Amino acid sequence: MRRSACLLIALLVFVTVTLCSGCSTQYKPKGRKIPEGFLINCYPGSECTQSDSTPLPGKKTQQIVVLLTTDDVDKVVAWYKTELVLKGYQVISDNNVKGSITLESQNDANHVTVTCSPLGDKNTIISISVFPKPI
Secondary structure (H helix, E strand, O other): OHHHHHHHHHHHHHHHHHHHHHHHOOOOOEEOOOOOOOOOOOOOOOEEEEEEEEEEOOOEEEEEEEEEEOOOHHHHHHHHHHHHHHOOOEEEEEEEEOOEEEEEEEOOOEEEEEEEEEEOOOEEEEEEEEEEOOO
16 A cells, blocks of 8 residues: 555656656747846747847846737736746836836845836736846
């Protein structure tokens, strides 16, 4: 009986790890190249319209990526709320100003800002900034 339970648990762990292994694959949007080492996943199906990586003192960088998607703002914001938590960030504010929603988040090392804004009736612009957390 105990052996059967152990085998069942081992099987469940294997299946869970196998199913989640695809979760770590980062989506690579068409368009501009994402900066090397960008820490936040790009929204699935989006296109990169701008990207930049600026060196800072202490071998640190500030990175910015701008994406375009046909999904609505609420769907994109919900996805990024989950993405940030899965990446170990704490969402510290969620502001809605005239339909543009900005998520502010941080972990021990970095501060991340994700702003989602409607563009016309059918598109959403996603702006992601990653920079070292101020001391």
